[in-house]
Amino acid sequence: SQQGEEDPQALSIQEGENATMNCSYKTSINNLQWYRQNSGRGLVHLILIRSNEREKHSGRLRVTLDTSKKSSSLLITASRAADTASYFCAAANFGNEKLTFGTGTRLTIIP
């Protein structure tokens, strides 16, 4: 079963705007990861945040984690047409490497 929910399910924004996606999960985690999936490149790892971290940056990506609310958010700044894809959060529990994915957010960047 899915670990949790992502919202929104779909998001369309103009190129250059910022996109924010949210993820909620159900159980205690070791780390939370974000992946992007499009038809051209399959599922690709974007960024990982550990349970003892609150915020992390990588290029135009910023991820936050609130373990008290069991939630995370992914911010993509200055969006580009190439960012059009589905974005998934994935939770990793302690003692097990398997990932439990969310339901995904479908992001469309309008040129």
Add this chain to the structure above:
Amino acid sequence: GAGVSQSPRYKVAKRGQDVALRCDPISGHVSLFWYQQALGQGPEFLTYFQNEAQLDKSGLPSDRFFAERPEGSVSTLKIQRTQQEDSAVYLCASSSWSFGSYEQYFGPGTRLTVT
């Protein structure tokens, strides 16, 4: 270097047929995972190997599903007596399981259609 490869990329099977899906992980990666992704959903965990040992098969939906990795490298996911509900994309991923590295590298997937 080469990424994770999967074959075939597409498979059409008649209901009741057996299928075998292959995964070639990144060379040297200790951990290998199989996920099932239904249309419009996130991937769902099926099973996980560390070298040749199958450490977790809790996600396999029925005893018709079987996975192996006999030499700790290539893995095969076998589905016996396929049913229509088995139609999905089957994703394989590998990771190096080095300290502090939890990133999984995914293959392109095998799209299985059961008719």
